[in-house]
Amino acid sequence: MNKKWMFAAIGGAAVVTVLLTALLVNIFERKTEGRNPFYRVVEITDDIDDPAVWGKNFPHQYDSYLKTADMKRTKYGGSEAFPHIPTDKDPRDVVAVQKLDEDPRLKTMWAGYAFSADFREERGHAYMLLDQVFTERQNVAKQPGTCLNCHASTYTLYKKLGDGDITKGFEKMNQIPYKEIVHSVKHPVSCIDCHDPSTMSLRVTRPAFMEAIKTVKANQGIKEYDVNKMATRQEMRSFVCGQCHVEYYFKGDTKKLVYPWAKGLKADQILEYYQEDGHKDWVHALTGAKVLKAQHPEFEMFNQGSHARAGVACVDCHMPYQRVGAMKVTDHQVRSPLLNIDKACQTCHNVPEAELKSRAETIQDRHMELRNVTFDALVDYINDLKEFKDIDLEKSPNKKLAQARDLQKQAQFLFDFVEAENSSGFHAPQESARVLALSIEKIRQGQKIVAELRKEKTGK
Numbered sequence: 001m002n003k004k005w006m007f008a009a010i011g012g013a014a015v016v017t018v019l020l021t022a023l024l025v026n027i028f029e030r031k032t033e034g035r036n037p038f039y040r041v042v043e044i045t046d047d048i049d050d051p052a053v054w055g056k057n058f059p060h061q062y063d064s065y066l067k068t069a070d071m072k073r074t075k076y077g078g079s080e081a082f083p084h085i086p087t088d089k090d091p092r093d094v095v096a097v098q099k100l101d102e103d104p105r106l107k108t109m110w111a112g113y114a115f116s117a118d119f120r121e122e123r124g125h126a127y128m129l130l131d132q133v134f135t136e137r138q139n140v141a142k143q144p145g146t147c148l149n150c151h152a153s154t155y156t157l158y159k160k161l162g163d164g165d166i167t168k169g170f171e172k173m174n175q176i177p178y179k180e181i182v183h184s185v186k187h188p189v190s191c192i193d194c195h196d197p198s199t200m201s202l203r204v205t206r207p208a209f210m211e212a213i214k215t216v217k218a219n220q221g222i223k224e225y226d227v228n229k230m231a232t233r234q235e236m237r238s239f240v241c242g243q244c245h246v247e248y249y250f251k252g253d254t255k256k257l258v259y260p261w262a263k264g265l266k267a268d269q270i271l272e273y274y275q276e277d278g279h280k281d282w283v284h285a286l287t288g289a290k291v292l293k294a295q296h297p298e299f300e301m302f303n304q305g306s307h308a309r310a311g312v313a314c315v316d317c318h319m320p321y322q323r324v325g326a327m328k329v330t331d332h333q334v335r336s337p338l339l340n341i342d343k344a345c346q347t348c349h350n351v352p353e354a355e356l357k358s359r360a361e362t363i364q365d366r367h368m369e370l371r372n373v374t375f376d377a378l379v380d381y382i383n384d385l386k387e388f389k390d391i392d393l394e395k396s397p398n399k400k401l402a403q404a405r406d407l408q409k410q411a412q413f414l415f416d417f418v419e420a421e422n423s424s425g426f427h428a429p430q431e432s433a434r435v436l437a438l439s440i441e442k443i444r445q446g447q448k449i450v451a452e453l454r455k456e457k458t459g460k
């Protein structure tokens with residue numbers, strides 16, 4: 001063979017190889033396209049937490065994700081931007097409304113606890129890390145790394161700390177002081193926290209949720225529940241949110257993040273759990289009672305409502321589909337559905353927008369009325385207990401006073417559970433009302449005891 005031919009032959013073989021490879025790549029791509037109709041620009045691994053990198057492959061989802069920085073109010077929800085003069089201590093130029101100024105009764109309820117120093121309206125996911133770093137609550141109390149679980153993209157940090165084992169990493173992270181470990185995270189909740197990078201299917205990445213949902217399922221007779229293998233797609237569309245929008249506490253010295261669901265998801269079942277566990281969050285500054293703080297139990301409360309019963313998921317209302325050309329894309333601007341009623345509600349309810357808004361607000365108006373009545377009763381009861389504050393039950397045991405203080409703890413937790421639930425009654429109107437009624441009942445029992453204590457004190 002002369003040289004010319006040899007080149008031609010090699011060249012020919014090369015052309016055939018290139019064509020064959022192209023064909024194979026094409027077939028492979030079509031197969032993956034069937035599963036996932038996206039044009040992949042970059043390779044995404046299980047170690048990339050930067051949403052901007054994922055955004056190169058999924059620009060629509062990324063664009064809407066960035067819009068969680070938008071702030072807009074509804075009658076009771078959404079969020080509103082208040083200008084803030086940046087300082088060295090707190091460089092934020094806008095903050096959300098200070099709820100303690102809006103309703104000073106909150107300060108009475110939380111007297112002696114970090115929450116009475118700063119408690120703002122929540123806002124979009126874009127702010128979660130920033131707002132946690134700069135809350136005044138970081139200055140009045142030493143917080144553990146546990147706080148980070150729900151305020152940052154922690155998946156890659158769990159892997160790093162646990163040498164690939166996220167549960168081990170989670171347990172380690174909880175024990176490191178917040179001010180040290182916060183430098184190891186960079187982003188608010190990110191793509192990698194909700195999605196498996198190889199398939200883009202939803203996944204749960206928070207060990208606290210994995211453990212807690214396992215207990216809930218075990219109580220329903222389902223053994224060895226593995227949420228990432230056994231949950232249905234519709235369940236996952238609520239579970240990804242239930243990783244953070246839940247009541248929680250830090251257990252013992254390890255500061256482990258625990259969701260108190262062993263007895264069930266209802267407020268009174270959770271209270272029963274705490275009563276048995278003996279956990280307290282702080283000693284009330286005005287009364288000396290050992291009390292609890294409830295936090296954002298959206299997942300628990302939502303599960304008691306008719307929408308959950310009908311199989312509707314958080315994502316149906318808070319991340320509805322939007323059309324982009326011919327594509328149906330999940331709106332990643334997680335926000336109040338009342339800012340987006342045509343997509344969030346009208347897909348299911350064939351009712352005019354104004355009517356849907358009015359139905360939701362009617363539920364919320366009634367809820368707020370009942371909430372306010374209960375709150376006044378609670379504050380009255382706290383004021384009643386003030387006169388016994390200096391009695392140290394360790395030194396001078398008094399069964400009645402111990403009971404009266406315990407009833408404050410119970411009434412306050414039940415009220416706070418509803419107050420901290422951020423839908424203003426919408427997620428489960430009747431359940432919210434039931435829990436408020438239970439709170440009023442505890443206050444009534446407590447006030448009867450206070451009357452007896454006063455009689456003993458004055459002899460009248």
Ligand code: HEC
Pocket residue numbers: 074075076077078079238241242245298299300302303307312313314315316317318335336337338339360422423424426427
């Ligand atoms: C049927 C629709 C629907 C479903 C499903 C739903 N929500 Fe909501 N959610 C609402 C409405 C309506 C509000 C009230 C918004 C307002 O007042 O602006 C709300 C409020 C909220 C808020 C406060 C938002 C704000 O702007 O103040 C959070 C947080 C929230 N929901 C989380 C969840 C979670 C987590 C789930 C699932 C466990 C869930 N929601 C399921 C309709 C829904």
Ligand code: HEC
Pocket residue numbers: 118119120121122123131132135137138143144146147148149150151243244245246247248257295296420422
């Ligand atoms: C189980 C998840 C979870 C943990 C753990 C958690 N948070 Fe949050 N946090 C949330 C959710 C959900 C919201 C938004 C809903 C709300 O504000 O009620 C929120 C809101 C906030 C806000 C904004 C509203 C406000 O209260 O001013 C701050 C600040 C905050 N958290 C600080 C902290 C600190 C400090 C810790 C640790 C002591 C902590 N968080 C631990 C889930 C969590």
Ligand code: HEC
Pocket residue numbers: 051052054055058061062065189190191192193194195200202233237240241315319328329330331332
């Ligand atoms: C808080 C959880 C959460 C985060 C964070 C999140 N997603 Fe999603 N994503 C969802 C949910 C829920 C769906 C709907 C999945 C379903 O219905 O099975 C979804 C769907 C998707 C899909 C499938 C197509 C579609 O639009 O329905 C893509 C692609 C996607 N997300 C990309 C991203 C990217 C890129 C980011 C980061 C910029 C991101 N997601 C962040 C929860 C999340």
Ligand code: HEC
Pocket residue numbers: 077078079121122123124125127128129131132149150151152189240241242243244245314315318319334335336
């Ligand atoms: C990693 C924890 C985490 C996950 C997962 C998460 N959230 Fe949040 N969410 C937060 C925190 C923290 C805030 C408050 C941020 C702030 O105030 O700075 C928040 C705020 C919100 C708000 C208030 C937005 C506003 O504009 O007022 C809504 C609504 C909401 N989340 C719904 C959801 C839904 C629905 C899901 C599931 C698709 C979800 N969240 C998943 C932690 C989480």
Ligand code: HEC
Pocket residue numbers: 305306307310312313316317337338341344345346347348349356357359360363426427429
């Ligand atoms: C995925 C479907 C779906 C979406 C999205 C949805 N709903 Fe519903 N809604 C239902 C179903 C199903 C029921 C129960 C109806 C029944 O079974 O009679 C219901 C019941 C209701 C009720 C009466 C029950 C109650 O809890 O008081 C109201 C009010 C309501 N929806 C308002 C809304 C609003 C407002 C939105 C948007 C924020 C919304 N829905 C979004 C399916 C949906």
